[in-house]
Amino acid sequence: MLKALENALEKRREEDRLRMLRDELPPVDFSSNDYLGLGAEEVNLSADRSSASSSRSITGNYPRLRTLETFLAERFQGDEATFFQSGFEANQALFSMLSDLGVTVLFDEYIHASIRSSLFRSRGKAWSFKHNDLTDLRMKLERSEGECVVVTEGLFSMHGDSPDLEAISALKSEFDFALIVDEAHSNGFFGEHGIGTSESQDVIADVDVRIQTFGKAFGIQGAAIVQKRESRSAVRREKTSIKEALANFSRPFIYTTAPSPLLTELCFHGLRRWDQAQEQRELLGENIQHYLMRAKDYAEASMNRGQVQFYSVGGNRATLQCSQAFSERGYDLKAILSPTVPEGQEGLRICLHAFNSKAEIDAIFDIFDYIRTN
Numbered sequence: 001m002l003k004a005l006e007n008a009l010e011k012r013r014e015e016d017r018l019r020m021l022r023d024e025l026p027p028v029d030f031s032s033n034d035y036l037g038l039g040a041e042e043v044n045l046s047a048d049r050s051s052a053s054s055s056r057s058i059t060g061n062y063p064r065l066r067t068l069e070t071f072l073a074e075r076f077q078g079d080e081a082t083f084f085q086s087g088f089e090a091n092q093a094l095f096s097m098l099s100d101l102g103v104t105v106l107f108d109e110y111i112h113a114s115i116r117s118s119l120f121r122s123r124g125k126a127w128s129f130k131h132n133d134l135t136d137l138r139m140k141l142e143r144s145e146g147e148c149v150v151v152t153e154g155l156f157s158m159h160g161d162s163p164d165l166e167a168i169s170a171l172k173s174e175f176d177f178a179l180i181v182d183e184a185h186s187n188g189f190f191g192e193h194g195i196g197t198s199e200s201q202d203v204i205a206d207v208d209v210r211i212q213t214f215g216k217a218f219g220i221q222g223a224a225i226v227q228k229r230e231s232r233s234a235v236r237r238e239k240t241s242i243k244e245a246l247a248n249f250s251r252p253f254i255y256t257t258a259p260s261p262l263l264t265e266l267c268f269h270g271l272r273r274w275d276q277a278q279e280q281r282e283l284l285g286e287n288i289q290h291y292l293m294r295a296k297d298y299a300e301a302s303m304n305r306g307q308v309q310f311y312s313v314g315g316n317r318a319t320l321q322c323s324q325a326f327s328e329r330g331y332d333l334k335a336i337l338s339p340t341v342p343e344g345q346e347g348l349r350i351c352l353h354a355f356n357s358k359a360e361i362d363a364i365f366d367i368f369d370y371i372r373t374n
Contacts, residue, residue: 015316016337017339026327026330029356031351032353035188035189035352039220045266048261049261051260052257065261071268076195077204078226079228080242082225083222083224084223085223087184087215091115091182092117093252094225095115095118096251101249104145105127105151106127106128106148106177107152108152111128111182112157112184134167134171137168149180150171150180153183153186154182154187155184155185155197157308158340158349159302159308160349161304162186165206169206181197181198183197183198185216187217188214188216198210208229209242210226214270222259222266222267281354283354287358294364294365301368307351308352309351310347310348310350326364331363331367
């Protein structure tokens with residue numbers, strides 16, 4: 001249809017990074033974000049209507065949605081919460097608004113694409129700092145002007161490591177900034193209440209805003225922007241309501257049809273179900289420990305404390321070949337290619353689940369041994 005599209009696709013083919021939608025997946029799942037296996041359970045829900053029919057500023061701010069947001073604020077230990085249909089939409093709504101309003105955003109260089117894209121399409125100032133590097137973050141804070149926010153992830157989705165949130169929070173005593181943490185991959189497993197790394201590192205009171213995403217370990221869909229307006233490290237209580245600001249200045253919030261009543265009920269159901277999933281959380285913890293026991297003899301394998309691991313290969317073509325070798329043996333491991341990760345750092349993302357067996361985890365390393373010797 002358009003020559004520009006065909007040229008772009010051809011370039012992707014030549015660089016061995018063309019994305020393909022697969023109709024069938026290998027049976028052994030080490031790729032999905034359904035870490036506890038809750039997303040595969042059958043759900044039978046009903047609602048008064050199937051659609052909110054309009055944006056929230058028109059008729060979409062229905063009572064059950066408001067009740068859900070009150071519940072989410074309490075459940076995730078915040079003062080208020082705003083619910084969205086996905087984590088991508090929540091990040092677009094929040095960060096495009098901050099950028100449009102001229103707030104300086106300092107973000108970890110490995111931050112999720114949904115945050116990057118919203119920042120670079122707006123007119124505000126946005127600078128990256130080196131991954132989990134507090135020295136570089138301090139340098140950027142010293143140079144920043146005007147109001148500033150620092151954003152990082154509770155668990156980085158590609159390599160599976162976490163920031164030192166306590167150390168980042170400590171910088172708030174020297175620099176005036178708000179701290180935002182995207183807990184997409186850490187909530188549902190990290191912390192006693194599944195709030196994420198902010199909870200497991202005991203810094204909930206220091207994090208001003210969290211993005212709590214439900215389409216991964218919680219096994220449902222949607223996300224909430226949760227604000228805690230009284231920060232332990234702040235000089236005074238924050239008066240600004242992010243929820244009110246979103247309703248006034250966030251184009252993705254204002255011009256999008258509100259979450260459907262069916263999705264609202266699914267969120268209630270999924271969070272109640274998570275409360276009964278202690279066995280799955282324990283099984284996942286055991287599988288992580290088993291993986292770490294096996295990975296210690298492999299220099300290419302990560303040793304993260306969470307469910308997302310990484311095996312370094314290097315090069316798009318070699319990584320794709322490695323992923324294909326697993327697929328041929330019935331194992332689904334996602335190839336992570338540049339530019340999603342820096343060139344030379346390509347490899348396989350290994351997502352551990354409660355439903356994976358110890359034998360399946362052992363087989364990962366058996367296949368790696370085969371690939372290395374053939």
